[in-house]
Amino acid sequence: MSNLVVLNTVRFIFLYLIQILFLKRLSLLDWQGFIFVNALIYPLFILMLPIRTPRMVILLTAFLMGLMVDFSYDTYGLNAACNVLTAGARPYILAWFEPREGYNVNHSPSIGHMGATWFFRYTAILMGIHIFAYYWLDAFSHVYIISILTKTFFTFIFSMFFISVIVLIFPKSAKKS
Amino acid sequence: MLRGMLQLFGAYGASLLFWLLEGLSLVLLVQNNPQQSEIFWNSWGILTNVVEARMDGMVDYIGIRADLLELQTRNIQLLEEKDNALYSNKAITGSVDGDSILQAFTYIKASVISNSVSINNNYLRLDKGREHGIEPHVMGVIGADGQGIVGVVNATSSHFSQVMSVLHSQSRISASIKGSGYFGVLVWNGIDPELMQLDAVPKHAKVAVGDTVITSGYSQIFPRGIFVGTIEGKPYIKEGDNFYTIQVKLASDLSKIDYVYVTKHEMQDEFRELEKERNE
Numbered sequence: 001m002s003n004l005v006v007l008n009t010v011r012f013i014f015l016y017l018i019q020i021l022f023l024k025r026l027s028l029l030d031w032q033g034f035i036f037v038n039a040l041i042y043p044l045f046i047l048m049l050p051i052r053t054p055r056m057v058i059l060l061t062a063f064l065m066g067l068m069v070d071f072s073y074d075t076y077g078l079n080a081a082c083n084v085l086t087a088g089a090r091p092y093i094l095a096w097f098e099p100r101e102g103y104n105v106n107h108s109p110s111i112g113h114m115g116a117t118w119f120f121r122y123t124a125i126l127m128g129i130h131i132f133a134y135y136w137l138d139a140f141s142h143v144y145i146i147s148i149l150t151k152t153f154f155t156f157i158f159s160m161f162f163i164s165v166i167v168l169i170f171p172k173s174a175k176k177s
Numbered sequence: 178m179l180r181g182m183l184q185l186f187g188a189y190g191a192s193l194l195f196w197l198l199e200g201l202s203l204v205l206l207v208q209n210n211p212q213q214s215e216i217f218w219n220s221w222g223i224l225t226n227v228v229e230a231r232m233d234g235m236v237d238y239i240g241i242r243a244d245l246l247e248l249q250t251r252n253i254q255l256l257e258e259k260d261n262a263l264y265s266n267k268a269i270t271g272s273v274d275g276d277s278i279l280q281a282f283t284y285i286k287a288s289v290i291s292n293s294v295s296i297n298n299n300y301l302r303l304d305k306g307r308e309h310g311i312e313p314h315v316m317g318v319i320g321a322d323g324q325g326i327v328g329v330v331n332a333t334s335s336h337f338s339q340v341m342s343v344l345h346s347q348s349r350i351s352a353s354i355k356g357s358g359y360f361g362v363l364v365w366n367g368i369d370p371e372l373m374q375l376d377a378v379p380k381h382a383k384v385a386v387g388d389t390v391i392t393s394g395y396s397q398i399f400p401r402g403i404f405v406g407t408i409e410g411k412p413y414i415k416e417g418d419n420f421y422t423i424q425v426k427l428a429s430d431l432s433k434i435d436y437v438y439v440t441k442h443e444m445q446d447e448f449r450e451l452e453k454e455r456n457e
Contacts, residue, residue, distance in 0.1 A: 060194070063201075075210065076205045076206065077203060077205030077209060078210070080198070080202035084195065084199045085199065087195075140213040140216045140217065
């Protein structure tokens with residue numbers, strides 16, 4: 001139990017630091033208009049919380065993580081809103097992807113427990129929701145729908161790339177949790 | 178009680194928390210980011226404008242009935258000042274007579290409460306009757322703008338009256354062609370509620386497409402010169418016939434008529450007197 005709390009706390013801090021120290025700088029680099037690089041990986045924390053985590057805890061930690069990212073990105077409320085949305089959607093996506101024999105409540109939605117195919121489908125859907133909401137709220141108007149969709153597409157690709165790297169670098173933690 | 182509330186919170190707490198946090202995030206977003214804040218307040222302004230406009234519309238609609246009645250009264254005043262509603266008492270030109278102009282026609286406003294155009298013999302019902310001065314067989318009904326003929330009153334009760342529509346197989350309205358003065362009888366063949374037929378126009382008359390057809394005023398039911406419609410399709414004469422076959426496109430759309438005026442000839446009694454004299 002306490003192991004899980006420690007593990008998730010570490011993951012929280014780790015993902016947060018990657019997001020604000022590495023990915024934020026990456027998105028600020030001058031790509032000379034050639035390509036739009038932005039990647040969001042901090043929602044992975046919400047995605048990988050153990051299945052039995054109470055919904056309230058998920059929502060509160062999602063809000064906290066979102067606000068912390070917002071403070072770093074100077075986008076007060078934007079990441080918090082998206083992250084709370086992702087946290088709110090998580091139980092429904094989990095119910096949608098529930099295996100025939102049901103979940104083991106001690107497991108986490110991870111490659112180790114659920115398999116790579118399952119994990120990437122689950123992650124792709126929630127990240128898609130998160131990133132689309134992110135750019136929609138960023139533009140705050142459907143008028144820019146083309147730009148919103150383009151940005152969502154590229155950011156989705158980069159985010160999924162970095163998420164894959166992370167879950168494949170640390171397969172151990174994935175297996176244990 | 179407390180237990181129940183806790184249970185309720187247990188069941189719906191997560192959803193509540195979700196909306197609370199989501200709302201909080203959006204408030205932060207709108208408050209702290211200039212672009213989002215501008216778009217939000219702009220949209221809010223548009224939204225409130227739309228709501229206010231709707232409300233204004235509803236309030237207007239409540240007041241519109243009173244406005245309408247006032248307008249009808251004004252309209253009647255104007256109609257009654259027109260030449261075709263007046264009777265000139267002057268016999269010798271230049272004579273100065275205080276009572277030289279008499280009111281020949283007056284108008285009574287009414288609302289249509291039932292109507293039909295789809296059968297061969299159509300009738301309308303009006304919300305005014307004997308108590309408002311409406312009499313059967315001698316009064317006509319015209320459209321709300323003072324143009325277009327609707328029918329002839331054929332029965333009254335104390336508060337309602339029945340009108341034989343011009344779209345009736347027995348309807349006969351005397352009408353003439355504006356300008357040339359040739360006249361005929363308007364009848365309806367029961368086919369198209371927008372088209373009536375002008376019969377009995379002699380074949381030596383000059384008739385062209387687009388000519389204006391007006392009431393002749395010969396029947397004392399309608400004042401002279403009320404716009405009935407225009408001639409549609411080229412008038413022609415059937416083989417061996419002495420009269421034109423003329424189609425008249427009606428000015429008023431009888432299938433959507435709400436308000437009308439009933440025409441009343443103030444000297445109707447004198448015509449009755451004439452009839453009596455003749456019959457004796």
